[in-house]
Amino acid sequence: MDNATDEPARARYRRSAGSPRGEARRRELLAKITDDVAENGLVDFSLRRAARAAGTTHKVLLYHFEGAEDLLRQVVFALRERRIGNALTAVAAESPTLAGRVRAAWCSLRDEETRLRRVLDQAMGLAMYDPGRYAALGRGASQQYLPTLVSFCPPHWPERRKLEVAEMILATLRGFLVDLLTSPDGEGAEAGVAALLRAVEREEAAP
Incomplete structure (x- = not known):
């Protein structure tokens, strides 16, 4: 796991929970990352790897998720x-x-x-x-x-x-x-x- 999961980093981004548009985007990102994990496994899983799979940045993922875990x-x-x-x-x-x-x-x-x-x-x-x-x-x-x-x-x-x-x-x-x-x-x-x-x-x- 990378250090993009620390509390200060999370605190800079607002969660998208509760917003229909944000929830739809979260599901879209999750589906892409899930497909990547199904293909490549959990070894070396990190926010940065997940961001590459989803075609976005780790900062965007921190807007939609609490962190890597x-x-x-x-x-x-x-x-x-x-x-x-x-x-x-x-x-x-x-x-x-x-x-x-x-x-x-x-x-x-x-x-x-x-x-x-x-x-x-x-x-x-x-x-x-x-x-x-x-x-x-x-x-x-x-x-x-x-x-x-x-x-x-x-x-x-x-x-x-x-x-x-x-x-x-x-x-x-x-x-x-x-x-x-x-x-x-x-x-x-x-x-x-x-x-x-x-x-x-x-x-x-x-x-």
């Missing part, structure tokens, strides 16, 4: 939203069982672009490496993914049960995604998913 958080959020949207599209064509929905979501995750998977794993790595600075990247992942997984559960289940099962699915699929990045054939991940689906089917069959 705020921008990075919003970029990662946008990339996760892409992942969730892809998974929901796949799930919509699947049988309306929890196991079927998890299977469809897994296939979407398994087949997504490796670059996207690596970027989101890099974000989690930053959260683990420097939690004081990037903890929001880690917390944000669960906050984004869990509501979708909870929505996969049978509607008559108690909310606590839905959340417990969603937590299990999320933690397990995260591990399998890491395995896909580190194993040459992915057989271990597929075997693990098969076991997860059997466990989900048993959970669905339980009273």
